[in-house]
Amino acid sequence: MLEAAVELAERLGFSSFTMRDVAVAAGVSLGTLQYFYPSKDELVRAVALELADQVVQVAGQLPPGATDMRGVAGLDNxxxxxxxxxxxxxxxxxxxxxxxYEIATNGIRGGGPILDTALLQYRLNTAYITAMLVTCAEVARVNWAIDVDELGLFAMNFMDGYVLRWLLEPEASPASAQRRTLVKAIVAFAVEGDAT
Structure with a gap:
């Protein structure tokens, strides 16, 4: 059911499909869908969490050989x-x-449960990035010279703008050099020594 909702949201936008559309696409009755997701707002929340989780599960894994990457150079890698x-x-x-982005825009415009969902998805993404920064610093045995939560928010804001620009102009997508600049900016706040 959730995957059907994700696919409809991708194809139509979440404001353009109904609960009935999701039930039909999932091959279940409307009552069954409403048992698990009593309202469309709850279904949209589940979609937002699913999308965030898909990125976290894959991108959150340390690369092979990570335990050998030490110091600022290792952190950079x-x-x-x-x-x-x-x-x-x-x-x-x-x-x-x-x-x-559609969830965020509709949340800003309409407030209520969709705004709560949009804020949750941004907070989860920021928490994931911050946790990744903590883990990488621990593995590389470096410390952060500034508050890691602030650094995580900085990285999230950069990535969010980067993705939005790419969605607007996919043919003129941001260069990999910009991703490299982000890494260099973050690494600039690292100092040698065991992470505390």
């Missing part, structure tokens, strides 16, 4: 691989990314 892994997922699923 870890973050480069993490950002490229993230970009591989994002760039292969543009319509899914569009759904996340």
């Amino acid at each position: 870890l973050l480069t691989q993490a950002v490229e892994s993230w970009w591989g997922i994002i760039s292969s699923t543009p319509t899914r990314r569009l759904v996340t």
Whole structure:
């Protein structure tokens, strides 16, 4: 049912399909769908969480040989691989990314449960990035010179704008050099020494 909702959201936009459309696409009765998702707002929330989770599951894995990457140079390597892994997922699923922006836009316009969902998806994505920064620093045995939550928010804001620009102009997509600049900007806040 959830995958059917994701596919409809990708194809039509989440505001253009009904609960009945999802039930038909999933091959279940409307009552069955409403048992699991009593309202469309709850279904949209589940879609947003599913989309965030798909990125986290794949991009959150440390690369092979990560435990040998030490110091600022090792951190640079870890973050480069993490950002490229993230970009591989994002760039292969543009319509899914569009759904996340649609949820955010509708939340800003309408408030209520959709705004709560949009805020949740952004907070989860920021928490994922922050956790990745913590893990990479621990593996590389470096410390952050600034608050890691602030650094995670900075990275999230950059990535969000990067993806939005790419969705607007896919043929003039942001160069990989910009992703490299992000990594260099983050690494600039790393200092040698065991992470605390």
